[in-house]
Amino acid sequence: MAITGALLFLYVVAHALANLKIFFGPDALDGYGHWLRTLAQPAFGYGGLLWVARAVLLAALVLHVTAAAQLARRARKARPVGYAHRATVQGSYPARTMRWGGVLLLLFVVYHVLDITTGTLNPHGVPGEDYRNVVADFQRWPVVVAYTAAILALGLHLWHGVWSALQSLGSTLAARRAARIAALAASVSICAAFLSVPFAVLTGVLR
Amino acid sequence: MKLTLKVWRQPGPDAPGRLVGYPVDDLTPDMSFLELLDVLNQRLILAGEDPVAFDHDCREGICGACGVVVNGRPHGPQRATTACQLHLRAFRDGDTITVEPWRAGAFPIVRDLVVDRGALDRIVQAGGYVTAPTGSAPDAHAVPVPKADADTAFEAAACIGCGACVAACPNGSAMLFTAAKATHLGVLPQGQPERATRAESMLAAHDELGFGGCTNTGECTAACPKGIPLTTIARLNHDILRA
Ligand code: HEM
Ligand code: SF4
Ligand code: FES
Numbered sequence: 001m002a003i004t005g006a007l008l009f010l011y012v013v014a015h016a017l018a019n020l021k022i023f024f025g026p027d028a029l030d031g032y033g034h035w036l037r038t039l040a041q042p043a044f045g046y047g048g049l050l051w052v053a054r055a056v057l058l059a060a061l062v063l064h065v066t067a068a069a070q071l072a073r074r075a076r077k078a079r080p081v082g083y084a085h086r087a088t089v090q091g092s093y094p095a096r097t098m099r100w101g102g103v104l105l106l107l108f109v110v111y112h113v114l115d116i117t118t119g120t121l122n123p124h125g126v127p128g129e130d131y132r133n134v135v136a137d138f139q140r141w142p143v144v145v146a147y148t149a150a151i152l153a154l155g156l157h158l159w160h161g162v163w164s165a166l167q168s169l170g171s172t173l174a175a176r177r178a179a180r181i182a183a184l185a186a187s188v189s190i191c192a193a194f195l196s197v198p199f200a201v202l203t204g205v206l207r
Numbered sequence: 208m209k210l211t212l213k214v215w216r217q218p219g220p221d222a223p224g225r226l227v228g229y230p231v232d233d234l235t236p237d238m239s240f241l242e243l244l245d246v247l248n249q250r251l252i253l254a255g256e257d258p259v260a261f262d263h264d265c266r267e268g269i270c271g272a273c274g275v276v277v278n279g280r281p282h283g284p285q286r287a288t289t290a291c292q293l294h295l296r297a298f299r300d301g302d303t304i305t306v307e308p309w310r311a312g313a314f315p316i317v318r319d320l321v322v323d324r325g326a327l328d329r330i331v332q333a334g335g336y337v338t339a340p341t342g343s344a345p346d347a348h349a350v351p352v353p354k355a356d357a358d359t360a361f362e363a364a365a366c367i368g369c370g371a372c373v374a375a376c377p378n379g380s381a382m383l384f385t386a387a388k389a390t391h392l393g394v395l396p397q398g399q400p401e402r403a404t405r406a407e408s409m410l411a412a413h414d415e416l417g418f419g420g421c422t423n424t425g426e427c428t429a430a431c432p433k434g435i436p437l438t439t440i441a442r443l444n445h446d447i448l449r450a
Binding site for chain 2: 080
């Protein structure tokens with residue numbers, strides 16, 4: 001769980017940073033998309049390495065979801081009869097949203113790939129014109145609302161996930177104490193980076 | 208003071224159970240929660256009914272025998288307090304209170320509110336001890352122990368094995384108990400040699416007994432009458448990684 005999660009986390013960090021290229025204009029973002037496809041081109045061909053990365057990410061995602069399903073199944077077996085009176089959450093809220101929040105994220109990733117990668121659900125939907133595709137998306141407020149909800153779910157998911165992984169893999173006690181704050185700081189920064197794009201489009205900063 | 212109890216009644220391990228309502232009056236706020244059950248049982252006996260079975264022994268918060276889920280919270284609403292040390296002033300006159308047994312597949316119900324917590328003993332039997340006979344207690348300063356280690360060991364050793372952590376955990380995990388029982392030995396000199404293997408075999412037993420997997424939700428610490436911290440679990444994970 002922690003290892004596949006860490007891989008997905010690193011991907012999300014790289015993705016959040018790469019998105020900021022949109023503020024440097026269409027050429028920067030579209031050029032970045034093109035550059036991703038030319039990486040190690042002699043060895044893998046055009047877009048070859050991208051497919052390798054996609055395969056690794058997909059494998060990580062499948063293993064991540066499998067591990068989550070196993071944990072959920074164990075939990076159900078460990079408490080076959082539930083409580084009649086369910087108390088309010090005493091521990092951590094982000095921890096309690098991991099399962100349903102994770103399902104939400106999975107649905108978002110499917111939508112996101114259909115929107116941005118294949119262009120199927122995108123109002124512009126021209127491959128290679130990432131800038132125009134993204135701007136066309138976020139000029140519609142329902143897209144921004146759905147997107148914002150997904151990013152906030154991602155933030156909660158990462159907050160607990162990163163902290164919990166550090167608890168499981170943590171080295172020193174001091175590192176574990178710092179982990180809660182580090183995880184929160186990382187999640188807030190990632191949310192801010194992802195959300196800056198739709199709101200820049202909505203407010204007309206990007207057009 | 209008057210309270211209405213909704214108590215889980217189940218005549219035997221395989222018999223079906225249900226919540227039964229009992230109004231109880233003439234209570235005082237300084238009665239303990241177990242005394243409330245005593246009062247109820249006196250009346251049930253006088254009326255010729257079966258008393259409610261519940262576990263208890265020391266009634267001073269140190270043995271770990273008592274434990275019922277009160278309004279969804281193991282040992283009731285007060286933090287770091289066992290059910291026997293919980294007083295009725297924690298409730299309001301006229302409240303309706305739901306009383307259920309610990310709910311876990313690994314804790315089969317014996318009767319009413321009594322569950323079999325033998326699974327916790329199995330976890331300790333899997334390695335929660337020091338193998339080599341160490342004789343009688345050594346002189347106080349014969350084995351030097353840093354103060355910080357002594358404090359950590361003592362904090363973990365405060366676990367009374369009540370099982371509230373399991374009852375509270377949404378995953379039905381006994382990780383806090385297991386971590387406490389591994390830590391109170393692991394940080395002391397006598398427990399060092401078997402530290403990693405102890406953690407590993409105790410966790411293996413934990414999983415085999417059907418407890419759920421820990422996802423660091425923190426419900427256990429919130430329910431623990433001895434306030435065993437969540438970092439105890441982090442230390443267990445650390446020991447397991449070293450194994
Ligand atoms: C401001 C926020 C975001 C923007 C503007 C954005 C934009 C993009 C773009 C342009 C691509 C395609 C890159 C290319 O092929 O050239 C992409 C791919 C992808 N994004 Fe996002 N994205 C955002 C947030 C997210 C989030 C939060 C997630 C996941 C939790 C995510 C998951 C993915 C995945 C899995 C891909 C890869 C699809 C593939 O190439 O097969 N994205 N995104
Ligand atoms: S860790 Fe706390 S809640 Fe769990 S058995 Fe020990 S004393 Fe009870
Ligand atoms: S009866 Fe001993 S701890 Fe409550």
